[in-house]
Amino acid sequence: DIQMTQSPSSLSASVGDRVTITCRASQDITNELGWFQQKPGKAPKRLIYTASSLAGGVPLRFSGRGSGTEFTLTISRLQSEDSATYYCLQHNTDPPTFGQGTKVEI
Amino acid sequence: DVQLLESGGGLVQPGGCLRVSCAASGFFFNNYDMSWVRQAPGRGLEWVSAISKSGDNTYYADSVKGRFSISRDNSKNTVYLQMNSLRAEDSARYYCVRGYSRLYDYWGQGSSVTVSS
Numbered sequence: 691d692i693q694m695t696q697s698p699s700s701l702s703a704s705v706g707d708r709v710t711i712t713c714r715a716s717q718d719i720t721n722e723l724g725w726f727q728q729k730p731g732k733a734p735k736r737l738i739y740t741a742s743s744l745a746g747g748v749p750l751r752f753s754g755r756g757s758g759t760e761f762t763l764t765i766s767r768l769q770s771e772d773s774a775t776y777y778c779l780q781h782n783t784d785p786p787t788f789g790q791g792t793k794v795e796i
Numbered sequence: 797d798v799q800l801l802e803s804g805g806g807l808v809q810p811g812g813c814l815r816v817s818c819a820a821s822g823f824f825f826n827n828y829d830m831s832w833v834r835q836a837p838g839r840g841l842e843w844v845s846a847i848s849k850s851g852d853n854t855y856y857a858d859s860v861k862g863r864f865s866i867s868r869d870n871s872k873n874t875v876y877l878q879m880n881s882l883r884a885e886d887s888a889r890y891y892c893v894r895g896y897s898r899l900y901d902y903w904g905q906g907s908s909v910t911v912s913s
Binding site: 691722724726728732733734735736739745777779781784785786787788789790791 | 840856
């Protein structure tokens with residue numbers, strides 16, 4: 691199985707900060723990666739698909755980059771409502787695998 | 797609007813069985829692969845199983861292979877996850893998700909399964 695290593699596992703930042711989360715794949719997954727936001731008690735919500743495409747309705751302060759084995763999710767100007775846990779998911783190779791999550795506290 | 801509504805969760809004893817269902821609406825169900833993803837309390841997300849549009853192809857995580865079975869009824873816009881030989885480590889919230897090799901764009905609110913004596 692492809693291992694997805696996310697870093698950091700948690701971070702604390704302030705409103706207005708720029709935040710970057712990294713996901714590394716154990717082998718090449720081209721651009722078959724998504725980023726998801728999950729708030730407590732809620733279902734995950736897709737933010738980014740195919741590594742860099744912004745999902746509908748997602749604020750422009752979210753962006754994704756990368757291909758191959760290294761990927762990043764950046765929140766350009768952190769807002770209070772961005773407090774959540776963020777997960778990456780690779781769906782290039784069966785089985786699909788998630789990163790372990792990054793908890794963002796504000 | 798796309799909606800995925802899970803049902804059928806609950807408390808079951810170790811070794812028991814349970815079936816969770818996901819009723820889809822707001823899109824042409826027959827055109828989409830569907831997946832189940834679970835999340836144990838306080839833990840991360842784990843992909844469990846998927847089924848192709850027609851239902852001809854099914855896919856499973858190693859952790860559930862041989863115990864869980866996914867199926868769908870396109871006439872009812874519903875996907876099912878039959879869970880047998882349940883273990884304590886299967887306790888989780890089970891999410892129905894649109895997609896498998898792509899998408900993962902819509903998620904249900906989940907159905908809670910607790911395996912305990």
